[in-house]
Amino acid sequence: MEPLLKFDDVELYYDHVYALKGVSIEVHEGETVALIGANGAGKSSILRAITGLRKIRKGEIRYHGSRIDGTAPDEIVRMGISMVPEARRVFPFMTVRDNLLMGAFTRTNKIEIQQSIDMVLTRFPRLKERFSQQAGTMSGGEQQMLVIGRALMARPRLLLLDEPSLGVAPKLVQDIARSIVAINRDEKVSVLLVEQNSRMALRVSQRAYALTTGKVALSGNSAEMLADERVRHLYLGGEI
Amino acid sequence: MEQVIANGLYLGAQYALIALGLTLIFALMNVLNFAHGQMYVLGGFVTYSIYGQLKLPFVIALICSGVTLAIVGALMEKFLFRTVIRRSKREESTMLLAAATAFFLDAVVLLLFGEKQRGVPKIISGVFVSDRVILPYDRILVGVVAIVMIATFMLFMQYSKPGRAMRALAQDRIAAQLMGVKVERYSMIGFALGAMLAGIVGGLLVSITGVNSGIGGPISIKAFLMVMIGGAGVVGGAIAGGFILGMMESVGLTVLRAYGDITYLVIFALLMIFLSIRPHGLMGKPWG
Ligand SMILES: Nc1ncnc2c1ncn2[C@@H]1O[C@H](COP(=O)(O)OP(=O)(O)OP(=O)(O)O)[C@@H](O)[C@H]1O
Ligand SMILES: [Mg+2]
Numbered sequence: 001m002e003p004l005l006k007f008d009d010v011e012l013y014y015d016h017v018y019a020l021k022g023v024s025i026e027v028h029e030g031e032t033v034a035l036i037g038a039n040g041a042g043k044s045s046i047l048r049a050i051t052g053l054r055k056i057r058k059g060e061i062r063y064h065g066s067r068i069d070g071t072a073p074d075e076i077v078r079m080g081i082s083m084v085p086e087a088r089r090v091f092p093f094m095t096v097r098d099n100l101l102m103g104a105f106t107r108t109n110k111i112e113i114q115q116s117i118d119m120v121l122t123r124f125p126r127l128k129e130r131f132s133q134q135a136g137t138m139s140g141g142e143q144q145m146l147v148i149g150r151a152l153m154a155r156p157r158l159l160l161l162d163e164p165s166l167g168v169a170p171k172l173v174q175d176i177a178r179s180i181v182a183i184n185r186d187e188k189v190s191v192l193l194v195e196q197n198s199r200m201a202l203r204v205s206q207r208a209y210a211l212t213t214g215k216v217a218l219s220g221n222s223a224e225m226l227a228d229e230r231v232r233h234l235y236l237g238g239e240i
Numbered sequence: 241m242e243q244v245i246a247n248g249l250y251l252g253a254q255y256a257l258i259a260l261g262l263t264l265i266f267a268l269m270n271v272l273n274f275a276h277g278q279m280y281v282l283g284g285f286v287t288y289s290i291y292g293q294l295k296l297p298f299v300i301a302l303i304c305s306g307v308t309l310a311i312v313g314a315l316m317e318k319f320l321f322r323t324v325i326r327r328s329k330r331e332e333s334t335m336l337l338a339a340a341t342a343f344f345l346d347a348v349v350l351l352l353f354g355e356k357q358r359g360v361p362k363i364i365s366g367v368f369v370s371d372r373v374i375l376p377y378d379r380i381l382v383g384v385v386a387i388v389m390i391a392t393f394m395l396f397m398q399y400s401k402p403g404r405a406m407r408a409l410a411q412d413r414i415a416a417q418l419m420g421v422k423v424e425r426y427s428m429i430g431f432a433l434g435a436m437l438a439g440i441v442g443g444l445l446v447s448i449t450g451v452n453s454g455i456g457g458p459i460s461i462k463a464f465l466m467v468m469i470g471g472a473g474v475v476g477g478a479i480a481g482g483f484i485l486g487m488m489e490s491v492g493l494t495v496l497r498a499y500g501d502i503t504y505l506v507i508f509a510l511l512m513i514f515l516s517i518r519p520h521g522l523m524g525k526p527w528g
Contacts (some may be wrong), residue, residue, distance in 0.1 A: 051418060077420040089415040091408050102408050105401070106420040154420070 004029045004063050004116035004190050005050070005081075005158055010059035010069075012045050019045040021214040022059070027158065032184045032191040034201035034222060036235050037211030043194040044086050045214075050192075051083045052076050063158070078106050084147045086163055092136025096127055099135050099146055103153025113153070119187075120149035123179060141172035148179065153188065154162045159189045165197040173200060180204050198235040202226040210235055244494050245487070250379050251461040253386035253487025254441050258459070259466035259478035261437035262506035267473035268430040270295030270331065271321055274338040274407045277459030278345035279435050283309050283442025284451030291447075292360035296448065305437045314437025316341060317428045342460065349453045359450035372475060382444045389440065394475060406430050410473065465511060470519030480522055 003026040012020040019042045026204050027033045035043045036108045048054040050061060052073045063070040065080060071079075083104075091099050100120060104113045121128040124145040130138055135146055151159055162178065177200050184191050195201035202208055202222045210218040210231060220232060225231045243449050258280060265273045275280075283305040324337050366377045397403035397424035408416040417423055442451065466485045470477025485507070492503030515521075 053414065053417070072422075073417045074420045074422050077418065083418050085415060085418060089412050091411045091415065093411055094407060096402075098404055098407075102404060102419045102421075103414070105405065105408075150419075 001029065003027060004031075004064065005192070006060075006062040007046065007050070008047060008060045009060070010046075010061065011057045012042075012049050012054060013057050013111075014054075017093065019215055020049070020056075023211070023216055024059075025209050025216065025219075027190050027192050029206065030184075030188070030190055032180065032193060032234050033206040034198075034205035034208040035211060036196070036198040036208060037195045037217075038235075039196070040213070042214045043209040043211055044100075044162055046163045047083055047085075047162055047194060048193070048212075050076070050081065050160060066168050077154055077156075080155075080157035081160065082151035082154045082158075084158040084162060084164060088140075088143045088147045090135035090138075090143050090146055091133065094135055096131050096133055096135055096138075096146055098178035100127075100153050104212075105112065106154055116153050116155065120152055122201065123152075123182070123186070124149055139169075140167040141169050141176070144168050144176060144180075148176070148183070152183065153209075156189055159183065159191045160194075161191065162194045163196060164193075165195060165200055177204050198231075199226070202231075243374065246322060246373050246375050246488050248487035248490035249483070250375070250486075251381040251490055252483035253383050253390065254482075255462065255466055256390055256479045256482025257386050257393075257437050257441045258463050259482045260390065260475065261434035261471065262463045263467050263470075263473055263475065263478040264406070264437075265434040266431055266467070268406060269317075269321065269325070269334075269427050271325075271334045271338060272464075273434065274335070274460055275316075275342035275345050275456075276279045276434075276438050276463050277461070278342050278349065278443040278456035279309050279312065279438035280445075280459050281349055281451060281456040282312065282345060282391055283439025284437070284446040285349060285358070285442075285453075287443035287446045288353070288358045288360055288451060292358065298363045302440060302443040305439045309439025309442075310432040310436040312439075314428050314432040316430060316435070317431035321431070322427065342456065344455055346453065349456070352452060355453055356447070357450055357452040360447055363447045379448060382448060385444060386441070389437070390479060393437070397475065402426070402429060464506070468511065468515060468521055471523040474521075474523045477521055477523040 006026040007023060007025045008025050009022050010020050011018065011022060023046060024116055035046060037043050045054065052071050056069050061237050063081065068076065091102060092150055100117055104116060107113055119173065127149060128141055130142060135143060148164065163175050168176060180191060180193065181204050182196060193201055193205060202225055205222045208219065208225050209216050210223045262273055262276045262416045265271055280481060286305040286308050287301040288297050291298050296441060320337055320341065321334060324333050362378050364377045364381060368380060397407060405416065405421045405426055408419065409421055409423065413423065437473050462485065466481030469484055470481030489503060490509050492506060496503050496506065
């Protein structure tokens with residue numbers, strides 16, 4: 001079957017310095033795929049390339065079989081790809097409600113938008129308590145829930161998550177991991193999850209790619225990678 | 241005393257509208273629009289031509305001022321600012337460009353309308369008199385129109401979809417883009433809207449104080465003052481700054497009259513002290 005997203009031999013540069021040097025990855029319909037790797041490995045660059053925030057120099061990106069590289073970010077959302085960016089990026093001086101409404105910017109049906117808000121609030125009850133609070137005043141974990149909810153408001157087919165565990169209290173990391181699994185299952189969204197918390201990423205995903213300095217070093221079944229000696233050594237800090 | 245407050249409110253409402261336009265453009269594009277006063281002047285002359293010369297109703301003239309400036313603003317954004325922002329990473333470039341458009345608009349206004357001070361017939365005559373306040377009806381009307389416009393603008397920014405998109409854009413450009421906001425389109429809408437507000441105030445005030453081609457620069461400087469008092473890029477700050485400046489001017493003109501024309505000298509001195517204590521103005525944060 002044709003993959004939902006096919007990232008084929010992509011090269012990406014910042015000025016003259018490469019960040020991706022011939023990376024190929026695939027996400028199939030219904031999957032959760034993890035991208036793990038150290039700081040500066042190029043994980044975020046992959047997501048920036050998919051959303052059109054950064055132009056690629058070589059290779060192809062296909063979504064549902066058609067080329068999407070070179071498409072502007074605002075068009076990419078309309079095609080059904082939503083991204084939760086690195087460092088969250090809530091709209092800090094807007095309420096939770098307005099942040100969620102911004103997530104539905106590409107949609108017009110008010111009734112359906114309200115249904116999506118209800119869905120997000122059921123999934124993240126904390127957001128319900130904070131519905132009229134300014135987003136910038138919430139805790140890191142709450143902001144993370146908000147940006148995941150905001151991304152869901154666009155009703156994506158493919159959800160890109162960039163380090164949702166970063167700056168989130170350990171207890172909430174569990175919650176967020178659970179919601180990723182639940183979202184993937186209930187909303188029929190495929191997920192591409194970037195994480196430095198490799199253990200969490202490998203637990204919630206079916207397949208994974210491990211990146212080192214702009215290249216895929218290892219890839220395979222997440223459960224197997226979690227047990228793999230090399231992965232343990234390089235990405236899980238030895239112990240389990 | 242009541243008289244001074246009434247004058248301050250009337251003036252403050254006009255100033256607040258000017259500052260709102262300037263702060264909108266700044267918040268959206270990080271451009272300090274040096275040509276804001278010139279846009280005001282152009283708006284004044286449009287109303288002068290249509291209401292004063294062609295004798296059409298004032299409302300129509302005012303709408304023409306707004307529409308003309310919206311178009312001028314949109315064109316300036318699309319062909320000048322967008323091009324420069326795309327090619328240059330340095331902020332000085334857009335400042336220079338803004339200064340250049342200010343000189344350009346000054347010249348255009350001078351060529352089209354000459355250098356004379358121009359006024360128009362009163363929009364309504366008569367004076368409101370009570371024991372403490374004397375206020376001509378036209379000032380009251382112009383003040384009320386300005387306040388209604390401020391309220392409309394704020395409701396638009398707060399509750400409409402384009403308003404929300406512009407706030408999002410001002411708070412986080414990249415995140416807004418990821419939500420599907422077309423940055424270029426909304427920058428243009430914002431610039432047009434900001435210019436429109438300047439043009440409308442120009443049209444309103446031509447009916448009270450008249451207009452001449454030389455006041456663009458001073459108006460721009462006043463607009464900067466207000467935005468600095470309130471805090472750049474903040475709606476509440478622009479409004480506060482506008483009313484504070486209007487009030488200071490009104491008080492100054494009364495209290496300091498005996499010492500000659502030193503109101504603005506005093507205002508500048510106060511502002512310097514204020515900014516050294518609060519460099520970000522009253523509410524130094526973008527778009528609350
Ligand atoms: N805007 C930029 N300008 C220049 N170089 C950049 C820029 N963004 C990223 N890089 C470089 O590109 C490489 C890959 O960066 P990227 O952000 O994709 O890494 P990452 O795997 O997401 O790292 P992290 O875990 O720290 O977020 C790094 O070497 C980084 O320094
Ligand atoms: Mg990253």
